[in-house]
Amino acid sequence: MAFLPALRDVLGLATKSDPLETKSFELDAGHTSWSGMLARLRDPRRSWPVERAVLEGMERVVWVFKSVNAIAGHASRLPIERVLIKDDGEREVITDDPLARLLNAGIANQLEKGPQLRKRLSGQVLLSPAGTFVEMTTSRRGHPIGADLLPPGRTRPVPGFGGKLLSHFETITPDGRRRAIDPEKVIWFRDPHPLDPFRGITPMEAAGLSVDLDFLARLYNATFLRNDGRPGGVIGIDGEVDDDEMERIQDIFGKGAHEAGKLTVLQGDLSFIDLAARPRDMAYADLARISKEEILAAFGVPESILGNASGRTFDNAAQEEHQFWTHTMLPHLSLLATGWDTDHEDGAVYEFNTDSVEVLQRAKTQRREEARAEFEAGLISPDEYRAIAGYDPVDLPHTRALFIAQGKTPIPTRQEDAVALGIAPPEDPAAAAPGAAPEGELGEQPPAGTVPAAGDDGAEENALSRLRALFDGDGDDEQDAGGPSDVVPAEGDSAASEDDDAQDEEELPRGRRQTKAFPAVGPAGLVEALHQLGARFVGRTVARLESPKNRKGTRHFVAEFKVDTRVGANALDVARIVPVEAWRAEAEQTVLPVFAAAAIASGGGVEAHDSAMAAAVAVGEEFGQVVETVRGAVEELDQAGTPMEEIVQAVRGVDLAEWVAAITTEIPV
Numbered sequence: 199m200a201f202l203p204a205l206r207d208v209l210g211l212a213t214k215s216d217p218l219e220t221k222s223f224e225l226d227a228g229h230t231s232w233s234g235m236l237a238r239l240r241d242p243r244r245s246w247p248v249e250r251a252v253l254e255g256m257e258r259v260v261w262v263f264k265s266v267n268a269i270a271g272h273a274s275r276l277p278i279e280r281v282l283i284k285d286d287g288e289r290e291v292i293t294d295d296p297l298a299r300l301l302n303a304g305i306a307n308q309l310e311k312g313p314q315l316r317k318r319l320s321g322q323v324l325l326s327p328a329g330t331f332v333e334m335t336t337s338r339r340g341h342p343i344g345a346d347l348l349p350p351g352r353t354r355p356v357p358g359f360g361g362k363l364l365s366h367f368e369t370i371t372p373d374g375r376r377r378a379i380d381p382e383k384v385i386w387f388r389d390p391h392p393l394d395p396f397r398g399i400t401p402m403e404a405a406g407l408s409v410d411l412d413f414l415a416r417l418y419n420a421t422f423l424r425n426d427g428r429p430g431g432v433i434g435i436d437g438e439v440d441d442d443e444m445e446r447i448q449d450i451f452g453k454g455a456h457e458a459g460k461l462t463v464l465q466g467d468l469s470f471i472d473l474a475a476r477p478r479d480m481a482y483a484d485l486a487r488i489s490k491e492e493i494l495a496a497f498g499v500p501e502s503i504l505g506n507a508s509g510r511t512f513d514n515a516a517q518e519e520h521q522f523w524t525h526t527m528l529p530h531l532s533l534l535a536t537g538w539d540t541d542h543e544d545g546a547v548y549e550f551n552t553d554s555v556e557v558l559q560r561a562k563t564q565r566r567e568e569a570r571a572e573f574e575a576g577l578i579s580p581d582e583y584r585a586i587a588g589y590d591p592v593d594l595p596h597t598r599a600l601f602i603a604q605g606k607t608p609i610p611t612r613q614e615d616a617v618a619l620g621i622a623p624p625e626d627p628a629a630a631a632p633g634a635a636p637e638g639e640l641g642e643q644p645p646a647g648t649v650p651a652a653g654d655d656g657a658e659e660n661a662l663s664r665l666r667a668l669f670d671g672d673g674d675d676e677q678d679a680g681g682p683s684d685v686v687p688a689e690g691d692s693a694a695s696e697d698d699d700a701q702d703e704e705e706l707p708r709g710r711r712q713t714k715a716f717p718a719v720g721p722a723g724l725v726e727a728l729h730q731l732g733a734r735f736v737g738r739t740v741a742r743l744e745s746p747k748n749r750k751g752t753r754h755f756v757a758e759f760k761v762d763t764r765v766g767a768n769a770l771d772v773a774r775i776v777p778v779e780a781w782r783a784e785a786e787q788t789v790l791p792v793f794a795a796a797a798i799a800s801g802g803g804v805e806a807h808d809s810a811m812a813a814a815v816a817v818g819e820e821f822g823q824v825v826e827t828v829r830g831a832v833e834e835l836d837q838a839g840t841p842m843e844e845i846v847q848a849v850r851g852v853d854l855a856e857w858v859a860a861i862t863t864e865i866p867v
Contacts, residue, residue, distance in 0.1 A: 246327065246400065246402040246403050246406050247326075247327065247328075247351060248322065248325050248326035248327070248328065248350045248351050249351050251325040251326070251400065251402045252325060254409070254410075254413065255325070255402055255406075255409050256321075256325065258413050259409050259412050259413055259493070261412070261489075261490050261493040261494055261504075262402070262405075262409060262493060262497075264499070264504045264505075265324075265401075265493070265494060265497035265499040265504070266320075266321050266324050266325065266497070267321075268499055268503055268504060269320060269324060269497070269499065269526065269527065269530060270317045270318075270320035270321045270324070271317065272527055273316060273317070273320040273527070273530060273531060273534060273550075274313045274314070274316040274317035274320065275313070276531070276550045276551060276552060276554070276555075277298075277302045277550070277551045278298055278301050278302060278316075278535065278538065278548055278549070278550055278551070279291050279292075279295075279298055279548070279549055279550075279551050280292040280295040280297070280298050280546050280547070280548050280549075281546060281547055281548075281549050282544060282545065282546040283545070283546075283547070292546060296341040296342055296343075297341075297342045297538065297548075298548070300312055300342055300343070300344075300345065301313075301315070301316060301345075301538070305344075306344060306345045306346075307344055307345065307346050312345075315345055315347060316534075318347055319332065319347060319387060319534070320530065320534065322347070322350050322387075323387050323388065323389065323398070323400075323530075323533070323534070324400055324401060324402075324497070325400055325402055326350040326351070326388075326398070326400065327397055327398055327399065327400055327403065328350050328351070328353070328354065328388075328397055328398070329350065329386055329387060329388030329397065329398045330347065330350055330386070330387040330388065331347070331348040331350060331353045331367060331369070331384055331385075331386055331387075332345050332346065332347055332348070332384065332385040332387070333345070333346045333348055333379060333383055333384055334383055334384070334385060336383075348367075348369050348379075348384075349369065349370075352369055352370040353367060353368070353369040353370075354367070354368055354369075354396075355367055355368075355386065355396050356368050356378075357396065363395075364381055365381075366378045366379060366380060366381055367379045367381060367384045367386075385537055385538065386537070387533070387534065387537040389533060401496040401497045401498075402496075404496045405492055405493045405495075405496035405497070408488075408489045408492035408493050408496070409489075409493060411485065411489045412485075412486065412489035412490065412493065415482060415485045415486060415489065416486070419482055497526075498522065498525060498526035499522060499526065500518035500519075500521065500522055501518075502514075502515045502518045502519065503518065503519065503522050516557070519557050520557050520560075523552075523555060523557050523558055524558075531550045531552075534550075535547070535548045535549055535550055565586060566586065566587050569582075569583045569586040569587065570583065573601075576600050576601055576602040576609070577600075578600070579597060579598050579599060579600055579601075579611065580592070580596075580597040580598075581593060581597045581598055584597075595610070595612075595614075595615040595618035595619055596608060596618075596619065598610075598611055598612065598615060599611060599615060599619060609798070616799070723792045723795070724789065724792050724861075725858060727788050727789055727791075727792055728788075728789070728854075728857075728858045728861060729854075729858060730788070731784070731785055731788045731789075731821065732852075732854035732857075732858065734784075735781060735825070735828075735854075736849060736850060736852055736854075739775065739776055739828065739832075739849050740846055740849055740850060742774070742775040742776075743770075743775060743832075743842065743845060743846050743849065744842075744846065748770065748771060748774065748775055749770075749842070750764050750766075751764065751765075751766040751768045752765075752766055752767070752768050752769065752770055753765070753766070753767060754770070754841075754842040769833075769836055769837065770832070770833075770836045772829055772832055772833045772836070773829075775829075775832065776825060776828060776829035776832060778822055778825045778826055778829060779822075781821060781822065781825045782818045782819065782821060782822035782825070783818065785817055785818040785820075785821035785822070786814045786815055786817065786818035787814075789813075789814050789817045789818075790810065790811070790814040793810035793811075793813045793814055794807065794810050796810070797809065797810040817861065820857075820861060824854065824857055828849065828852060831848065832845060832848075832849065835848060
């Protein structure tokens with residue numbers, strides 16, 4: 199089209215045109231209007247086309263090579279995935295995506311596979327101001343089956359006309375022919391330029407001067423050492439020396455590093471001149487250090503990533519790795535993933551899978567640790583924690599419930615979960631039917647002397663009703679303290695009843711006299727908890743008696759040598775073997791979930807919880823009395839000289855069934 203203005207001039211048809219439009223046709227074929235204007239403003243000495251960036255930068259300067267190789271190597275190692283993000287935020291990976299298969303392990307073209315193509319792609323994005331052009335080959339169904347990297351130095355976007363921003367892409371083949379490519383077949387990768395939409399921007403343009411400085415400084419020192427023939431001094435001879443003699447003397451002094459430090463003899467008066475100068479080592483070291491820091495800063499690659507972590511602490515090296523992945527790699531990966539991504543009807547996008555990058559998993563690890571702490575504190579349920587940790591929820595009553603820290607008591611978050619957790623009694627279909635009247639109001643006491651039959655469906659409901667009555671303060675202590683054998687006294691027998699109560703009061707231990715009323719709970723849970731507590735007590739006490747550490751220094755220690763200083767005459771440390779306070783606290787923690795569950799099932803509030811706590815403390819006091827009895831028996835047997843085997847046998851023979859029966863009798867069930 200360049201011949202048209204000249205033809206108009208010849209025919210006399212030349213008209214005034216827009217100066218900018220006229221200039222746009224006068225630009226070089228390799229630039230658009232905007233890029234042409236910017237090229238004229240840009241200093242040619244600072245221009246870094248891709249050929250110069252590779253030849254004078256990556257292939258000559260070690261810091262450019264290591265930076266590009268590190269970024270491109272990490273980008274090619276990570277697999278790329280097509281991810282579908284649903285409305286609820288759930289992420290689903292599409293495993294049968296043809297482009298992901300091609301880029302991860304497929305054969306991209308005749309010369310390279312997917313990872314190799316992606317590494318060259320990342321390198322060109324970092325070095326080519328024009329960007330990187332990938333020509334895609336698709337099947338008849340539109341699936342990608344091949345990808346070729348076009349030469350970035352010989353490929354350019356051609357702007358359109360009539361409001362069309364891009365007409366096509368044009369590349370020059372190796373045989374010199376120009377080939378136009380449909381824009382739909384080309385994917386254009388580039389770090390966008392802030393002013394020119396037809397080109398990108400690279401770190402080489404910002405660090406170009408530092409790259410030249412680093413190369414020239416090294417070249418200067420290498421050339422100086424290669425060509426320097428300066429001697430360490432000069433010797434002058436007074437008198438004339440013929441040419442042959444002078445040539446012979448000059449041949450003695452060669453050039454190069456291996457000739458440095460020798461003396462040179464010259465014609466003239468004999469004199470010595472010291473030519474030693476200050477070494478340039480320090481100047482070169484400062485110059486190399488500054489240029490290295492500027493180059494690495496432009497590429498965003500710390501030196502520890504390149505393999506040199508000397509002079510850094512572990513924390514500093516770890517922080518540099520974190521900054522490299524968060525500030526350099528993630529934007530670069532996002533740029534590449536955005537380029538591969540095209541419009542999909544399902545809204546899926548391409549992402550790099552960074553699960554193998556440990557430094558990027560720290561935030562997820564910290565969130566999981568916080569979630570575990572919240573779960574242990576009873577703030578979230580197991581299903582909520584599994585969702586945070588990336589697991590599928592189990593969606594069961596126990597995994598939907600909250601577990602408080604004391605004894606891990608389940609707190610249902612749904613009404614229907616209370617029955618499944620064993621906290622509330624199962625609903626009676628007949629009682630729950632519309633119009634069915636309850637047998638008694640909540641909190642009403644059962645008739646005195648009546649005992650629910652074993653297996654009766656109303657037994658647990660009556661117990662919960664009595665518990666609610668106790669929490670509300672409506673129950674009678676004497677009635678609540680009554681056991682299954684209580685009967686209603688006849689009229690006129692009140693005195694006898696009072697005498698029996700007084701006698702029972704005297705016969706009860708001290709701990710039971712303090713608290714006679716306990717909340718009513720299901721018999722199975724309380725009996726099972728008390729039996730387990732007794733079994734633990736006997737087992738731990740026997741283990742402590744048989745422990746060599748506790749028998750050391752006593753007559754019970756079995757000597758292993760003829761003279762064993764570990765055998766002594768001390769008494770057993772009964773307080774350590776049978777710790778009363780520790781067992782009292784453990785008894786409280788054992789029965790507290792049972793009482794708390796009954797309090798929750800009865801619908802009680804703060805007062806119900808306080809009553810449950812009081813009942814647990816009372817049981818702890820009762821068990822403390824039992825522990826004190828066993829402790830006194832062990833101490834008496836030890837003082838009497840009883841062998842350890844008999845003491846252990848006596849502890850094993852402790853039967854807590856009667857105590858459990860007494861406790862459950864005293865607690866109305």
